[in-house]
Amino acid sequence: MIQLRDNTRFFIYTIAFLPFILLLSSGVIMLYYHTGAPKEALIIARDGYFWLAFHKTVSMVCTPFxxxxxxxxxxxxxxxxxxxxxxxxxxxxxxxxLAYFICLFTAIGSWLVFRDNDIVSQLKGLHNKIGILLIFIFCIHVWNYWTVIFNQIKRLGCKLR
Known part of the structure; x- marks a missing residue:
């Protein structure tokens, strides 16, 4: 078993948190385009092509974390x-x-593996649905561990003084 100090683990979790929030946020934005909105429609002054590229880029950054x-x-x-x-x-x-890995594999399948439009379309649909579940479960995950997170922040704050 790997033993890391609490500060090191907390640092890893904090570094992983921001890209994951960007991934989830861009995923929510992508749902707008996946429901039939034209890719040229703007959200936060960016079109669907930008958001798709952003979502893919953040997913590649997020996965190692x-x-x-x-x-x-x-x-x-x-x-x-x-x-x-x-x-x-x-x-x-x-x-x-499970939701994260299903999202990951459906994304990889639709993005890199399959070229058949029907399979890609089905994978994207599954990716979208599991992605919505992932957002809710992630929020529950943070909620469940909020006391641990808050106590770690307090401990780190005391050590920094």
């Missing part, structure tokens, strides 16, 4: 695959884990 987050949680991941998870937030953590 999420994997690093899971790397820090090696014991959790091991117990996940051995069906030995315990804890108060087990279900929401499992759903978050």
């Amino acid at each position: 999420i994997l690093l987050h899971l790397f820090v949680k090696t014991n959790w991941v091991k117990n996940y695959f051995l069906f030995k998870l315990k804890g108060k937030f087990k279900t929401s953590n499992i759903v978050l884990f």
Whole structure:
């Protein structure tokens, strides 16, 4: 098991948080275009082509951070695959884990693997639906761990003085 100091883990989580928020936000914006709005329509002074490129770029930045987050949680991941998870937030953590990887693989499939328009369209549709679930589950994840996050911020603040 990997043992990192609380400050190091918190730093990793904080670094991973911003790109993930940008990913989720751009995903919400992309839903507007996926529902039939023309790519030329502007949101925050940018068109759909910009937002798609932004969403893809942020996803490439975000994925290593999420994997690093899971790397820090090696014991959790091991117990996940051995069906030995315990804890108060087990279900929401499992759903978050699955939703993220389904989103990741449907995006990779529609972006890089398949060229058939029907398959790509189905993958994008699944990606959109799972993405919405991912947003809600991520919010629940942050809510569940808010006390831990807040206490870590307080501890770091005291150490910085």
